[in-house]
Amino acid sequence: MATVNLAEAKAHLSELLDKAEAGENVIIPHHGKPVAHLSALSQPKRALRPLAEFRAKTPHWRKSSATLLREVRDASEPRRRAP
Numbered sequence: 001m002a003t004v005n006l007a008e009a010k011a012h013l014s015e016l017l018d019k020a021e022a023g024e025n026v027i028i029p030h031h032g033k034p035v036a037h038l039s040a041l042s043q044p045k046r047a048l049r050p051l052a053e054f055r056a057k058t059p060h061w062r063k064s065s066a067t068l069l070r071e072v073r074d075a076s077e078p079r080r081r082a083p
Contacts, residue, residue, distance in 0.1 A: 001025040009036075 009028045020038040028036040
């Protein structure tokens with residue numbers, strides 16, 4: 001585990017990130033107290049599928065969403081009588 005002062009960390013940040021990516025832990029103290037800890041992420045997040053690929057696999061509806069919502073709304077509302 002390496003300890004690097006704040007001024008050196010500012011001057012060599014890209015090198016410190018390379019070390020962290022390689023698995024080395026880096027501690028950055030401020031006024032003698034550790035305030036930051038650089039380390040590699042445990043598992044990088046996987047990329048999302050492209051939206052076009054998702055839409056291609058989604059089934060197409062014969063009616064528009066607005067029409068479906070109106071039908072559901074009208075079916076669940078009690079009929080009002082005119083005065």
